[in-house]
Amino acid sequence: MESLIVLINTIQRACTVVGDHGGDSNALSSLWEALPSVAVVGGQSSGKSSVLESIVGRDFLPRGSGIVTRRPLVLQLHKTENGTEDYAEFLHLTNKKFTNFSLVRKEIEDETDRITGKNKQISSIPIHLSIFSPNVVNLTLIDLPGLTKVAIEGQPETIVEDIESMVRSYVEKPNCLILAISPANQDIATSDAMKLAKEVDPMGDRTFGVLTKLDLMDKGTNALDVINGRSYKLKYPWVGIVNRSQADINKNVDMMVARRKEREYFETSPDYGHLATRMGSEYLAKLLSKLLESVIRSRIPSILSLINNNIEELERELDQLGRPIAIDAGAQLYTILGMCRAFEKIFKEHLDGGRPGGARIYGIFDYNLPTAIKKLPFDRHLSLQSVKRIVSESDGYQPHLIAPELGYRRLIEGSLNHFRGPAEASVNAIHFILKELVRKAIAETEELKRFPSLQIELVAAANSSLEKFREESMKSVLRLVDMESSYLTVDFFRKLHVESQNMSLSSPTATIDQYGDGHFRKIASNVAAYIKMVAETLVNTIPKAVIHCQVRQAKLSLLNYFYTQISQSQGKQLGQLLDENPALMERRMQCAKRLELYKKARDEIDAAVWVR
Numbered sequence: 001m002e003s004l005i006v007l008i009n010t011i012q013r014a015c016t017v018v019g020d021h022g023g024d025s026n027a028l029s030s031l032w033e034a035l036p037s038v039a040v041v042g043g044q045s046s047g048k049s050s051v052l053e054s055i056v057g058r059d060f061l062p063r064g065s066g067i068v069t070r071r072p073l074v075l076q077l078h079k080t081e082n083g084t085e086d087y088a089e090f091l092h093l094t095n096k097k098f099t100n101f102s103l104v105r106k107e108i109e110d111e112t113d114r115i116t117g118k119n120k121q122i123s124s125i126p127i128h129l130s131i132f133s134p135n136v137v138n139l140t141l142i143d144l145p146g147l148t149k150v151a152i153e154g155q156p157e158t159i160v161e162d163i164e165s166m167v168r169s170y171v172e173k174p175n176c177l178i179l180a181i182s183p184a185n186q187d188i189a190t191s192d193a194m195k196l197a198k199e200v201d202p203m204g205d206r207t208f209g210v211l212t213k214l215d216l217m218d219k220g221t222n223a224l225d226v227i228n229g230r231s232y233k234l235k236y237p238w239v240g241i242v243n244r245s246q247a248d249i250n251k252n253v254d255m256m257v258a259r260r261k262e263r264e265y266f267e268t269s270p271d272y273g274h275l276a277t278r279m280g281s282e283y284l285a286k287l288l289s290k291l292l293e294s295v296i297r298s299r300i301p302s303i304l305s306l307i308n309n310n311i312e313e314l315e316r317e318l319d320q321l322g323r324p325i326a327i328d329a330g331a332q333l334y335t336i337l338g339m340c341r342a343f344e345k346i347f348k349e350h351l352d353g354g355r356p357g358g359a360r361i362y363g364i365f366d367y368n369l370p371t372a373i374k375k376l377p378f379d380r381h382l383s384l385q386s387v388k389r390i391v392s393e394s395d396g397y398q399p400h401l402i403a404p405e406l407g408y409r410r411l412i413e414g415s416l417n418h419f420r421g422p423a424e425a426s427v428n429a430i431h432f433i434l435k436e437l438v439r440k441a442i443a444e445t446e447e448l449k450r451f452p453s454l455q456i457e458l459v460a461a462a463n464s465s466l467e468k469f470r471e472e473s474m475k476s477v478l479r480l481v482d483m484e485s486s487y488l489t490v491d492f493f494r495k496l497h498v499e500s501q502n503m504s505l506s507s508p509t510a511t512i513d514q515y516g517d518g519h520f521r522k523i524a525s526n527v528a529a530y531i532k533m534v535a536e537t538l539v540n541t542i543p544k545a546v547i548h549c550q551v552r553q554a555k556l557s558l559l560n561y562f563y564t565q566i567s568q569s570q571g572k573q574l575g576q577l578l579d580e581n582p583a584l585m586e587r588r589m590q591c592a593k594r595l596e597l598y599k600k601a602r603d604e605i606d607a608a609v610w611v612r
């Protein structure tokens with residue numbers, strides 16, 4: 001049965017290691033707070049330290065005037081085999097065994113000062129001390145600062161309330177047994193410990209009343225009213241204690257001798273003799289140990305369910321935070337490549353369907369390009385005046401005899417030049433859509449969210465590839481336009497020539513206007529028809545070039561350059577790409593530590609329950 005206290009001790013120590021000592025524990029339900037404990041509460045000089053030392057059978061607590069206990073002391077007692085030597089261990093000094101208990105006292109003082117400073121502040125961060133001895137029972141007690149009424153020199157005025165609220169934060173937990181120490185030589189109605197205990201445990205269900213200094217009561221008086229529960233009713237019987245007096249302490253009276261003297265006091269006391277078996281510090285320790293065991297046993301189901309809830313919550317959070325990053329370069333490279341692939345997959349889904357974006361590319365070819373071509377200013381270029389001017393400039397001093405061959409070429413070349421604008425605009429429009437899709441895909445890649453530096457690098461690498469694709473695409477579409485100027489479609493003009501000959505045979509009057517306005521209008525309409533034919537071709541071929549050079553390339557090789565570079569990177573550069581937000585890293589570390597604690601605690605409790 002004792003194994004349960006040992007188990008709770010282990011979990012308590014582990015809680016302190018992961019920073020869970022109640023209060024703020026990063027939004028998780030604190031395991032520390034759920035663990036049953038015994039808190040020692042009392043006013044200054046009530047005899048708190050003496051009771052603890054008496055239970056342990058050792059002289060080890062700091063003494064002095066003012067507020068000596070300024071941090072909670074979690075005192076875990078472990079019973080060892082008879083004949084073994086007593087020793088103590090601190091959680092903050094692992095692997096150091098103290099066999100000299102005056103050094104334990106010194107270490108408690110030093111460790112208190114390490115956190116609170118020398119100016120007598122208080123802190124809620126507990127000190128963990130384990131004592132191993134054949135003279136103790138398995139028990140855990142938390143020694144808290146003595147309740148006080150006035151601050152001493154050098155202490156902040158708020159210290160009185162600070163101490164009370166710290167003590168209250170322990171004793172108000174329903175899992176906390178309150179060891180309320182009151183001196184018998186003071187009126188119980190004025191006891192600080194009982195005042196607080198009554199507030200947080202009005203029914204007295206979890207309060208142990210301990211009456212010290214019975215030997216210091218005025219002659220002829222006794223504390224039977226209190227001890228018998230007549231003055232103050234509690235669920236458990238009051239326990240009277242006789243500790244070492246100040247004179248005993250000064251004379252270094254051994255604790256074992258003090259225990260014996262205490263036994264003798266009760267056995268021979270006319271007032272308390274009949275209660276002797278239920279009085280004294282040894283009895284108190286056994287009683288507490290038994291009770292703590294039974295409280296722990298009754299709380300195990302709720303502790304387990306709290307642990308399981310916390311495990312679920314932590315696992316969920318860790319999933320969101322992502323797994324920790326490996327330290328070796330190979331694993332880092334693998335992680336980065338994995339994220340790149342995830343990003344590329346999302347980017348392709350935007351293009352191929354499944355995610356929005358690809359349809360906008362079709363919109364450019366289906367609407368913007370044809371509309372822009374339709375709006376080209378061919379009317380102006382092929383107006384009667386412009387045609388006359390271009391044809392006569394091409395003729396030079398010798399007007400054309402049959403057909404203005406050079407004039408046609410110049411008119412066509414001039415018109416074709418207009419196609420460059422919509423061709424360039426198509427390339428640029430697709431470029432911007434692709435850039436936007438890169439941005440979206442980066443934002444949608446869950447895995448990348450933790451790594452702002454890698455996101456920036458990937459966007460830069462993708463954009464520089466897109467820039468290269470844009471240049472290629474620009475060259476290709478302009479080449480398509482230039483190709484139309486380089487070689488005109490012969491058949492088109494041959495057919496025109498045959499048609500005009502047929503017309504002049506069927507209508508002889510037409511030849512009269514051979515070199516008048518009608519002739520130039522005819523030239524304009526022939527050129528317009530040719531340009532229309534070219535426009536129909538380009539509306540089809542420009543999208544093909546753009547898709548081939550930009551969209552297809554983006555799908556195939558958006559990150560190729562990045563991959564080449566990264567495969568040559570050293571560990572440090574890879575590490576820089578994976579530099580996470582430090583707060584996030586810290587949080588993950590904390591979650592992982594806690595998860596480990598909770599899983600271990602669950603397994604240990606499970607095992608203990610089965611052994612039982």
Ligand SMILES: Nc1nc2c(ncn2[C@@H]2O[C@H](COP(=O)(O)OP(=O)(O)OP(=O)(O)O)[C@@H](O)[C@H]2O)c(=O)[nH]1
Pocket residue numbers: 042043044045046047048049050051063064065066068069146212213214215216241242243244245246247249
């Ligand atoms: N005669 C006698 N003296 C006691 C008894 N209990 C405590 N004392 C003395 O009372 C004084 C205060 O005892 P402590 O154990 O230091 O009391 P405390 O509550 O820990 O005091 P602070 O740490 O100052 O808050 C010491 O001089 C003890 O020797 C007792 O049962 N009988």
